[in-house]
Amino acid sequence: MSRYLLNKFLFTVDRDPALVERYRADPGELVRWWESSMANTILNCHSGEASTWLTFTAEEREALIAHDHVRLFGLGAHPFLTLTLFIAMFERDNTEPLEYQKAYGTALAAFALPYPDITT
Template identity: 50%
Template sequence: MSRYYVNKFLYTVDRDPELLRRYKEDPRNLVATWEQSIGPKLSDVETSTVHSLTDAEREALINHDIVALFEMGAHFFLSLTIFIAIYDDEWTAKYGPLSFQRDFAKRLAHWEGRDYPPVGE
């Protein structure tokens, strides 16, 4: 796994309201677009050909699979913030404050007492 590339996706999409909206509405298309045109950008004039997503990473991002991303080593804070941005209003309206965060913790309960996956390269 390229933790860097997955984390770059989570970071850049979370900080751009238009990308975040597109990721929520059509994750498959946004992941493909990001991987082809946004992810390779190093600056306005430089691009990289070094990184690409694996099939597992791509599917986890498309499916908003926060547990798979965590277990692959995506940074938990980046994962949490992007999915809060996507789901928190909906979950709070249905289940009350911090409901998404509580569900996230419950879905990762099998990690209790174990070392977390490394988040750096």
């Protein structure tokens, strides 16, 4: 399991509106594409350097494809990264102010201290 890779995925997808839309429309395709082409690039590095060993576990991949922020949090994904990305993807589907954010918090209410480790 790589909390770093989960958080890198959430961070990079959230910062690109085209990737946000691809993730919303076809999460399986986007996760597969991102893992094969972006997972091993080095953040904020423009020199073409890359690693070769990073990959999602099956459980991480399934949670990303399912847009399952509760499972992602349990796996160590940072809640602020999932919240900002999922707001970009799903807030437009709600009619009440902060409706998505409240549902997000309610879904995570079952977690009690100590929370899963979200350090990377």
